[in-house]
Amino acid sequence: MNMTIEIEDLSFRYAGSGRWALRNISLKIGEGEFAVFAGATGCGKSTLFKCLIGLIPQMYHGEYSGRVIVRGLDPSTTPISKMAQKVGMVFQNPDNQLFALTVENDVAFALENIGLERAEIERRVSKAFRIMGIEDLRHRSPFELSGGQKQRVAIASILALEPEILILDEPTSSLDGATAKKLLEELAEIRRKENITVLISEHRLDLVVREATRLIVMESGQIIADDEPREVLRQLLEDDYYMIELPKISRLAWALGLSGRRSIPLTKEEFIANLWGIGS
Amino acid sequence: MILLDSVWYRYPSGTVALQNVNLVINRGEIVALMGENGAGKTTLLKHLNGLFKPTSGRVEVDGVDTRTTTVASLSRKVGLVFQNPDNMFFCTTVFEEVSYALMQFGFSREEAEERAEEVLKTFDLLQYRNSSPFTLSGGEKKRLAISIVVAWMPSYIAIDEPTTGLDGWGKRRLIDLLLNLRDSERGIVLSSHDVEFVSEVATRVVLLLRGKVIADGPAVDILTDPRLLEEASLLTPQIPTLIQELKRKGLGDLNHKCLKLDEAVRCLSEIFSKTGSHFRGEGG
Ligand SMILES: Nc1ncnc2c1ncn2[C@@H]1O[C@H](COP(=O)(O)OP(=O)(O)OP(=O)(O)O)[C@@H](O)[C@H]1O
Numbered sequence: 345m346n347m348t349i350e351i352e353d354l355s356f357r358y359a360g361s362g363r364w365a366l367r368n369i370s371l372k373i374g375e376g377e378f379a380v381f382a383g384a385t386g387c388g389k390s391t392l393f394k395c396l397i398g399l400i401p402q403m404y405h406g407e408y409s410g411r412v413i414v415r416g417l418d419p420s421t422t423p424i425s426k427m428a429q430k431v432g433m434v435f436q437n438p439d440n441q442l443f444a445l446t447v448e449n450d451v452a453f454a455l456e457n458i459g460l461e462r463a464e465i466e467r468r469v470s471k472a473f474r475i476m477g478i479e480d481l482r483h484r485s486p487f488e489l490s491g492g493q494k495q496r497v498a499i500a501s502i503l504a505l506e507p508e509i510l511i512l513d514e515p516t517s518s519l520d521g522a523t524a525k526k527l528l529e530e531l532a533e534i535r536r537k538e539n540i541t542v543l544i545s546e547h548r549l550d551l552v553v554r555e556a557t558r559l560i561v562m563e564s565g566q567i568i569a570d571d572e573p574r575e576v577l578r579q580l581l582e583d584d585y586y587m588i589e590l591p592k593i594s595r596l597a598w599a600l601g602l603s604g605r606r607s608i609p610l611t612k613e614e615f616i617a618n619l620w621g622i623g624s
Numbered sequence: 625m626i627l628l629d630s631v632w633y634r635y636p637s638g639t640v641a642l643q644n645v646n647l648v649i650n651r652g653e654i655v656a657l658m659g660e661n662g663a664g665k666t667t668l669l670k671h672l673n674g675l676f677k678p679t680s681g682r683v684e685v686d687g688v689d690t691r692t693t694t695v696a697s698l699s700r701k702v703g704l705v706f707q708n709p710d711n712m713f714f715c716t717t718v719f720e721e722v723s724y725a726l727m728q729f730g731f732s733r734e735e736a737e738e739r740a741e742e743v744l745k746t747f748d749l750l751q752y753r754n755s756s757p758f759t760l761s762g763g764e765k766k767r768l769a770i771s772i773v774v775a776w777m778p779s780y781i782a783i784d785e786p787t788t789g790l791d792g793w794g795k796r797r798l799i800d801l802l803l804n805l806r807d808s809e810r811g812i813v814l815s816s817h818d819v820e821f822v823s824e825v826a827t828r829v830v831l832l833l834r835g836k837v838i839a840d841g842p843a844v845d846i847l848t849d850p851r852l853l854e855e856a857s858l859l860t861p862q863i864p865t866l867i868q869e870l871k872r873k874g875l876g877d878l879n880h881k882c883l884k885l886d887e888a889v890r891c892l893s894e895i896f897s898k899t900g901s902h903f904r905g906e907g908g
């Protein structure tokens with residue numbers, strides 16, 4: 345597999361902070377993977393993401409060591425504007441990402457900036473609007489939207505850029521259920537079709553594990569588990585790991601002794617199959 | 625009690641965000657406002673401490689019309705935690721953030737500092753006492769925002785999306801905290817998209833759709849009604865969905881209104897111990 349992201353022994357400490365936010369992280373992510381990052385708040389997910397686009401160490405100062413390569417570029421020295429052409433990142437707090445007078449301009453702005461033709465801009469904007477269900481907000485001011493609507497616009501802006509790597513930091517946290525589900529299905533689809541690499545941090549595993557190819561668990565700036573999602577879930581259940589919210593279906597099956605070593609159910613269908621001993 | 629009587633709200637730009645909302649919130653309740661993005665949840669919560677006044681209709685807090693008093697004095701009774709906690713912070717350290725709020729509400733410096741210490745400990749934030757609130761991670765900010773409000777012990781606590789950014793452990797702690805507040809006769813109103821969290825904690829659910837209340841009832845009734853949930857763009861919670869499916873497959877006398885994980889564990893293990901080897905798990 346072609347490696348899209350290679351991290352070697354990365355450590356980072358924010359200036360003025362006594363703790364290392366990242367400690368000796370080594371990680372390789374291949375093209376077309378759908379990697380979910382989970383872990384307690386403050387474990388370093390957002391910090392790691394900021395390293396991948398170069399915000400750390402270029403905008404946030406501190407002690408930085410190790411090596412990061414993203415699509416052949418070193419984000420610690422490559423201009424962030426150049427990184428942003430490869431890596432689209434949606435931040436945890438959408439308030440800091442919106443700026444234009446209308447929602448439409450907000451989404452189209454970056455596309456105009458990279459010199460796309462009118463028709464192509466229109467195609468991408470429409471597609472992103474459809475995925476995020478914000479057609480009716482097109483002419484509204486982004487500052488007069490609800491929290492979740494702002495989040496939807498912020499995600500649409502990044503989707504429209506059609507980057508090779510998509511990084512979404514807790515993207516579903518303020519989305520309503522139907523929109524969260526739609527987004528994750530769309531991400532899985534563009535990953536499969538276009539071989540885009542998707543990195544996503546999420547507290548609610550029930551929403552993401554089905555689409556993920558890989559589940560990476562962080563704790564205090566380190567990676568403590570990294571494998572196929574079901575395998576990681578099994579480890580977490582076995583250790584009674586409570587920092588992460590595991591799917592209730594999986595927890596229920598585990599509590600009832602219905603989940604074998606190989607088959608932690610993620611859906612009600614799988615639960616029922618386990619229950620009747622089918623397909624095991 | 626908080627009363628909303630025929631409340632309409634129109635933003636200056638023209639959007640009508642609430643349409644004829646009628647609602648009563650009592651102490652000892654945990655009410656969850658749910659509904660799609662833009663449904664009006666935040667707008668409604670901002671009415672509870674007088675931050676917004678209805679365009680028409682009336683909001684009363686313990687008999688006082690919010691139009692006849694100030695936000696400052698109402699906030700003593702109704703603490704509001706914003707959706708984006710950044711909007712609540714203005715001090716240079718986490719500790720000052722909590723103690724300052726307490727002094728605003730008439731606590732002496734010693735009392736304020738003592739309480740701040742206590743509440744930061746409860747919320748596991750003491751290690752950040754001298755940090756700037758803006759350097760905290762997302763979930764830590766949310767915890768701080770909630771702790772500020774809980775510190776002055778208002779009669780009603782309104783929290784806009786309490787679980788955003790919280791990890792599994794943070795959510796469990798929050799559930800315990802909310803249940804404790806309810807036991808001490810506080811009235812709690814929260815907005816949330818997290819059906820799994822709401823299933824574990826809410827006593828009542830109010831569904832909003834485009835500014836209107838489309839359902840209002842016991843959590844166990846609303847969260848087990850797939851048709852209503854779909855109309856409100858909510859996901860169906862995992863436990864009742866599974867239980868309904870098991871019933872459809874003919875599994876015994878299950879209570880289809882079972883909502884919480886612990887309830888499901890209890891009720892299913894009873895059934896399994898009765899039916900015995902009928903079901904075959906793969907090891908475990
Ligand atoms: N400052 C504002 N100015 C104008 N309109 C606004 C403003 N804030 C929100 N609105 C609009 O009012 C309606 C209700 O918004 P509100 O923030 O109450 O929704 P919400 O239910 O909290 O949504 P979310 O789940 O996304 O937080 C929406 O149509 C929204 O676009």
Ligand SMILES: Nc1ncnc2c1ncn2[C@@H]1O[C@H](COP(=O)(O)OP(=O)(O)O)[C@@H](O)[C@H]1O
Pocket residue numbers: 358359361363365383384385386387388389390391392404758759760761762763764
């Ligand atoms: N701008 C900052 N300045 C100083 N410390 C920070 C800053 N941002 C985050 N931190 C700290 O770094 C650690 C990791 O935070 P973060 O990456 O935001 O975690 P996560 O995204 O996993 O919740 C936490 O201890 C947090 O308090």
Ligand SMILES: [Mg+2]
Pocket residue numbers: 389390391436513761762
């Ligand atoms: Mg984060």
Ligand SMILES: [Mg+2]
Pocket residue numbers: 490491492665666667707784815
């Ligand atoms: Mg809101």
